Structure formats: C-alpha cells, structure tokens
Amino acid sequence: MREPLSRDRALAAAVALADAEGLRALTMRRLAADLGVEAMSIYHHLPGKQGLLDGLAETVVDEIGAAVAAAESSGPDPDWRTRLRRRFLAAREVMLRHPWAPGLLASRPTIPFGVYGYYDAIVATLVGAGFSHRIAHRALHAFGSLALGFAQEVFSPASAGGSMDVDAVEAQLPAMAEALPHLTAMMAAEAHAAADPTLGWCDSQVEFEFTVDLLLDGIERARG
Template sequence: MGEKTFREPLSRERVLAAAVALADAEGIKALTMRRLAADLGIEAMSLYYHLPGKEGLLDGLAETVVGEIDAAVSHIETAGADQDWRTRLRQRFLAAREVMLRHPWAPGLLGTRTTIPAGVYAYYDGIVATLISGGFSYRLAHRALHAFGSLALGFASEVFSPASAGGSMDVEVAEAEFAAMAEALPHLMAMAAAETHDVADPTLGWCDSQVEFEFTLDLLLDGLGRIRC
C-alpha cells in the first residue's frame, strides 16, 4: 500500500494566509471565494465553514494586516523601551508602513471596512500610552490621534486621487487626465506635475510616497513636541 499524502487541515488562519498571498500577487480584485478555493485545492463551499462569505473574508484580511502591524510594533517596542516618545512613535508608524508596503492593497481595504479589526483598539491604546508617558495630557493625546489620522497605520490619506473621481491611478494615464485640466487649474496641475513620484520611491497612492509620509510625520511630531510644554 502506498504512503498517504499529508494534507494540512483547513483552518481560518490557513485560508487568510492564502488570501493575503493571492492579494499580494494579483491585487485585491483578483480575490474571490472561488479563486481562493482553487488556490487551496478545495471546494468553494468549504470556505464558508471558516469565513462567512466575501465580506467576512475581507474583514479577516483587515484583521490579518492589523495583526502584522501589532507584531512588528511589539518587536520594536521591546527593543526600544527606553527611547523617548517621539522616537518610539516614529518607529511605530514606520513599522506599520513597512507592513502596508508589503500589502499595497491594504490601505484601500481598511478604508472600506465597516467593522473595526479587533487589534486596532489595542494598537491605538499603545499610541496614547506612549504620549502619556512622554508628558502629554489625555486632551492633547486625543488631538494628536486626530492629527495623525491614517499615518498611525502606515499610510497617508489621498489629497487628490484620480481614482476617486472615476479616473485611473496609473501614473501615465493620470498625468494625461491632469494635463487636460491644466488650463483651468494651472497652479494645482503644476504642483501635480512637479510632484509626480519617482518610480523607485515606494508609494501607496498618488499622494503617498515615502518622502511625503516621513515629511508629514516629522512635521506632526515636531509640532506636538512644541505644544507639550
């Protein structure tokens, strides 16, 4: 009798790991229950024992990404527990960004979820704890969270996005769309042309390059340092 082939039991964690791998390889639009089941070598109905449909799958992806952020931040917090509040927050946000750059579909996904991933509250509690230990009041900590916005999760919200107006996020196509508006909006379009990202710059959107992310983050941290006293 031949040896039996071992097959790893199907679990929620295994399904979500396969979903993340598929989204990373082909984008979030390629992720369907049928395609995911095919990648796992199972029938699509088997997925419903672990995730309640497509929305449950997307919620699970959001939880997975937040879990990766928590793990990355936990590592740097342990290594830099004696650092000042500014350094700790900067490292925390940049660690979150590394996760987002691994999963460029994640910022868009997090913005569409109506259910907040379980780990988000604990993550933000850590941010507030860092501010309080750095000498901030709870009132200033609350205002800081508003100022940080999505930077805390590693990405910057778009200021102007061609996609939000039904256009394209492809750089060449977007440039053509902007060029068509140059006469009516000369200063805005000149700024957009000047700020077109270098393809070597890791970016998560039209207005979210690494340089812009760190510029905004440092500006906020410097400002918070001034008003703390």
C-alpha cells in the same frame, strides 16, 4: 498528507493571492481553488466574502502589531517621538508589502479589535511622555491613518483602494495647466522618484515621513 483547512490557512492563502493579483482577484471560488478545497468548506471558517475581508483586515492589523513589537525590541527604549516614528514606519512597511491593505482598512464597516489596542499604545506613549489626554486625543485625530502606515487620500489609484487612473491624469496635465496653473505646476514638479515607494498618488515614503515628522514637531509645540 494535506494540511487540514483552518481559518489561519485560508487567510494566509487570501493574503498571498491579494499580494500577487490584487484584492479584486480574491473570490471564495478562486481562494478555494488555490487551497485545493471546495468553496463551501471555506464557509465553515469564514462566513462569506465579507467575513473573508474582515479576516484579511484583522490579519493585516495583527501583522502591524508584530512588526511594531519587533521594531520596539530592536534597541533601548527611546524618547516618545522616536517610539512613535518607529511604530508608524513599521506599520508602513506592512502596507508596502500589501498595497491593497490601505483601501481595505479604510472601507471596512467594522474596525478590527486590534486597532483599538494599537491606538491605545499610542496614547500610552504620549501620556507617559507627559502629554495630557486632551493633547493625546488631538494627536490621534492629527495622525489618522498615518499611524497605520498610510495616508487617506481623496484621490488614489486602485492599488490603494481608489479608482484614479494616474496615467490618464498625467496625460491631462497640459490641458489642466491653463485652468489650474498652480495645482498643475505642483503636480508636475512633484513627480515621485522611481526609488521612492508609493501607496498612492500622494502617499510616497518621502511624503509620509515628512508628514509624520511635521506632526510630531507640532505635538511637541502643543505641550506648552
């Protein structure tokens, strides 16, 4: 007997489709075909494409919450820096599994409710470690989307929600060298290693962890 259609089943299929072919491949008709149902039946659970995308965003945030809970249960309660770093890296693992998710989360007009609880836990960690609410507030501004596992880039490839053609940019580097010598030299020197997972032009794992550690160091200094 075929499993009855539900919101959770539809969203699980949508995630699988986006993972396999990217967010652009996700349409109500294609999702219905993958589920083996009529497209109109999905509308009973998800009100159109925007409702589907909102549901995807909620699903990703829930997955981040589960990943963080699993990471936090893996050992004794550490210091605040280790707790936040562990949290951010757990979120990063979710983003790497779903490289379309950063662009989706950054573009939704409605914030999934789970995001508020997620950031509330970050504030609780900081306040519990002796930081004032003022510093905790500024820390949230500094963390931005890093807390959710990705960097919000001005320019990024389609996999992260942008439209920059990385190969085209690399092909233009020789022509850019004279007009933009310092930027071009930096870009040439900072080519990502093949083993360094990336979510965008300047959102590799190495860069992500460097930035997180830099921010955590700065927040500790702000305590004084």
